[in-house]
Amino acid sequence: MFFRGVNKLFQFNFNKNISTKYCNLLQSTINNYSTMSSSIKIGTHNGAFHCDEALACFMLKQLPDFKTAEIIRSRDNEVLNTCDIVVDVGGEYNHSRKRYDHHMREFKETASSVLKRDDCNWDIKLSSAGLIYCHYGHQIIKQLVPELMDDEDIHSIFKRVYESLIQEVDAIDNGVSMFEGEPKYRIVTNLSSRVARLNVQWNSLDMNVDAQFLKAVELCGEEFKCFINNAAQVWLPARVYVREAIEKRFEVDPSGEIFELNKSLPWKDSYFELEKKLNVDPPIKYVIFKDDSWRIQCVPVGPGSFVCRERLPEAWAGLRNEELSRVAGIDECVFVHTGRFIGGNKTRNGALAMARKSLEISKSLIT
Known part of the structure; x- marks a missing residue:
């Protein structure tokens, strides 16, 4: 089942106004993200959730090694130690051990320091989403767009999606401002804000945090796939035309x-x-x-x-x-x-x- 202690999900007293259709949809979502027989476990923290770990969990679930993994939500180190990979909790960043927390005082990793590529000089501190994307992003893109065979094209999409989505998630989670000074208006429709609104509210009587986390993972997944598909199907083909146009600019003027x-x-x-x-x-x-x-x-x-x-x-x-x-x-x-x-x-x-x-x-x- 998707979460440890998931019995609570089915013992949970849904409000009588919640339709059978909603319950069936929730069950379908749970089935899509878990298997009762899975021995592979993805660990993340319980309680209030954020965009970065929800997105990290979705990205991991696209990889063959974690496709059927159970997601364990806990802050108990004994529980987390049973997990095959842990994101956004645990107080450790160690790629060889598949531990990807970013909350430690000494943590200063950026995409530039992790990727070590001249064309990836991004200096925003990574969140768990950025860590997973930097270490597994190229593999994830290959899974989502299997028709892409050229490594240069895959890397171009990797950079495009980092700059247009992942970097934003990292910056917001780490409290990095877009600019100095007071903004003239607020942006509250970004992915991080929409995920935040899925958390159980202080005066809610009939919301289950684990069920809400499922929705957050689904939401992040739809957004992530949209960015990947747009980069592969729209942006990458357009790039060919743009390059040709730049190379012929002296013929124009x-x-x-x-x-x-x-x-x-x-x-x-x-x-x-x-x-x-x-x-x-x-x-x-x-x-x-x-x-x-x-x-x-x-x-x-x-x-x-x-x-x-x-x-x-x-x-x-x-x-x-x-x-x-x-x-x-x-x-x-x-x-x-x-x-x-x-x-x-x-x-x-x-x-x-x-x-x-x-x-x-x-x-x-x-x-």
């Missing part, structure tokens, strides 16, 4: 500061990785691509940033159609956003002309 995509696709994260890999110089300022018409978009200073290397000219901000064409001196203009990070033109030549004119104006302001 002699400056090398404009590149062209023949369709609208996710390019930003791929771009910054490839920019370093291909030693792109000078840095690219604008990309043009075909959407319903044509778009010109400013390249930001980094992934997820709203700060652009060069914005579109201030005189164009918020203008549309004939007025924009008149001010810019370029035919077929459609719009420029008031934030000056994106604009549109009805034709490729028009979008390229807008990019070239923007470069010309920005360089004249510098000189």
Whole structure:
């Protein structure tokens, strides 16, 4: 059964309003994560749970060695010593012994220190999720996307998912702020927040913490698989197009500061990785691509940033159609956003002309 002492789960007095359908769903979830005959055990702590150990448990369950493992929730070292692998509890980090706690005062491991790869220089302190991902992530990706055979592609997905999901979980669990100072607003819809809301509430009369942990594992699993599948099926194929576009940038404009995509696709994260890999110089300022018409978009200073290397000219901000064409001196203009990070033109030549004119104006302001 999924948890030691699971009899409590079935002795638990469910509220009469809870439907048989819910009970059947809960039983199905338990069956998916456990086997009564399993001799393999994953240990983690009992009581209130967090995103990192729920995600760590899900990731381990994707590996053949732990697919049928029973999850033991306890803080009793005698109980934990019977487990084949322990996460987020136990006061020990020892890969050879499969012990992955991160709460010790002396623990300072990061993805950089664990992976020891030049292309993995991340310095956020690891949580149990990050530890499991760093040690087993490549194997987990192979299990979830078996059609991927190329080790370089697998590692690219590994890095993509670390930067877009695992690093966030690690940082939140370890209390690492995104930036200095007070935020202007709160983000309470991230994965860690959603997991936290699954914990038994102080005034709840009919919630079972072990059953709620099952939901947390399922929730983390769905999110994790979504990130893996998106990286494999959407991001990785798009990366091929982005690389080709970067390599052909001097064919688009002699400056090398404009590149062209023949369709609208996710390019930003791929771009910054490839920019370093291909030693792109000078840095690219604008990309043009075909959407319903044509778009010109400013390249930001980094992934997820709203700060652009060069914005579109201030005189164009918020203008549309004939007025924009008149001010810019370029035919077929459609719009420029008031934030000056994106604009549109009805034709490729028009979008390229807008990019070239923007470069010309920005360089004249510098000189």
